[in-house]
Amino acid sequence: MTITSTPGGTRTEQPPATGGRPGRxxxxxxxxxxxxxxxxxxxxxxxxxxxxxxxxxxxxxxxxSFTAWGAFGGHTWTGLDNYHRMLHDHEFGQAMVNTLAYTALGLVSIPLAIVFAALLNRPGLRGVGVYRTLFFLPVVTMPVAIAMVWRWLYNGNYGLINYLLSLVGIDGPNWIADPRVALYALVAVGVWSSIGYNLVIFLAGMQAIPKEYYEAAQIDGAGPVRQFFSVTIPLLSPTAFFVSVISVIGSLQLFDLVYVMAGSGDAARANPAFPRLETVVQLFYDRAFVTNDRGYAAAIVMVLLLVIIALTAFQFRMQKRWVHYG
Structure with missing residues (x-):
């Protein structure tokens, strides 16, 4: 602001507006x-x-998902009929239980990946590149190839697992055809194939932790185990949260392992363990492309989408509370 004197008195002139920061x-x-x-x-x-x-x-x-499809294409609006039918469909309920059980059991890969990552992160470990490659190989292998190999390993008559068990006098079950162990056998394959991916992420997270924290803990007398639980685990919680989110989403969409190992359609239903193996995506595939019930299949996959959104939102909410109270 400038003040100038004029014959008529004193006049004040305002500076031009700069719109925020002065001088710009x-x-x-x-x-x-x-x-x-x-x-x-x-x-x-x-x-x-x-x-x-x-x-x-x-x-x-x-x-x-609000329509019904004919055998030769075309669809008509049916409202909530597909969702009402889903509430009374025992097969859908069992498939959802199987999917949630597989997802929950598959989370065991997270602590296993943390432990293996900590072992590979030790200074001075020889051949660490070889170990990382071996752990990561299942991740870059086609899921169909993995399922075919494990289907042979699980075979009750000539599978390698039962052969090794017979050497110590154990009569192994028919892993994929026994309802008591079929789901656990499937979880074992899922954990084995995903642990390498989780391990690489955790290894990167561990290497980002400043060394000063470990040095301070060592000065205070903490050993390797105490450092792992008091330094590594707390500082690795954001990485563990990310891995848990992508693991849950991936497990809820399980399809390829079940399709190759258990099959689909009438051939799969001949397997006595199939009701314990069928997942929601497997049921969606069967309704959409085998029985051509595409309206009901769309409703199934929309419910799965809502379940994924709900579980992901729950994980984010729990992570915020963990950070708040931690």
């Missing part, structure tokens, strides 16, 4: 619009891809 002129509106347009132009390819290949199929599936 406000950018013209045209420049801001052009900058925003360039930003939208750069994100347009990925945005269109997400809209066409992710958002639109979800909206279509949500619409089809």
């Amino acid at each position: 002129a406000r950018r013209p509106r045209r420049d801001r619009v052009v900058e925003a347009l360039w930003g939208y132009a750069f994100i347009a390819p990925i945005g269109l891809g997400l809209a066409v290949f992710y958002l639109w199929p979800v909206l279509q599936t949500a619409y089809f």
Whole structure:
């Protein structure tokens, strides 16, 4: 503000508005619009891809879940009939129980991956690159190939596992055809195939922990085990949260292992253990592409989507409470 004297008195002149920070002129509106347009132009390819290949199929599936499909195509609006039918479908209930049980049991891969990552993170360990490669090999192997190999290993007549058990006098079961052990056998394959991926993530998280924390703990007299539980585990909690979220989402979408190891359609239903192996995605596939009941299949997969969203939101809520009280 400047004050000048004039013959008529004193006049005060206000400085021009700068729009925020002093000394910096406000950018013209045209420049801001052009900058925003360039930003939208750069994100347009990925945005269109997400809209066409992710958002639109979800909206279509949500619409089809309220319809009934004919044998030769075409659909009619049926409202909530598919969801009402689902409430009384024992097979869907059993498939959901199987999926949730597989998801819960499969979380054992997280503590196992943490332990193996801690062992591989020891300083001076020789051949650590070889060990990491061996652990990560199942991750880069095709799931169908993994399922075929384990199907042979689990064979009750000539499988390698039962052969090794027979050497010590144990008569092993028919792992995939025995309802008592079929689900646990499937969980073992899932844990074995996913532990390498989790291990690499945990190993990266451990290597990001500053060494000063371990040095301070060592000065206070903490041994390797105490350092693991008092330093490594608390500082690794954000990584464990991320791994738990992606593990739960992946387990709820289990399909390929069941499809190859147990089969589908009438051939799979001849297996006495199939009711303990069928997952929600397996049931969706059977209804959509085997019996051509696509409206009901769309309703099944929409319920699965809601379950995934609910469990993920629950995990985020628990993580926030953990951070708040921790």
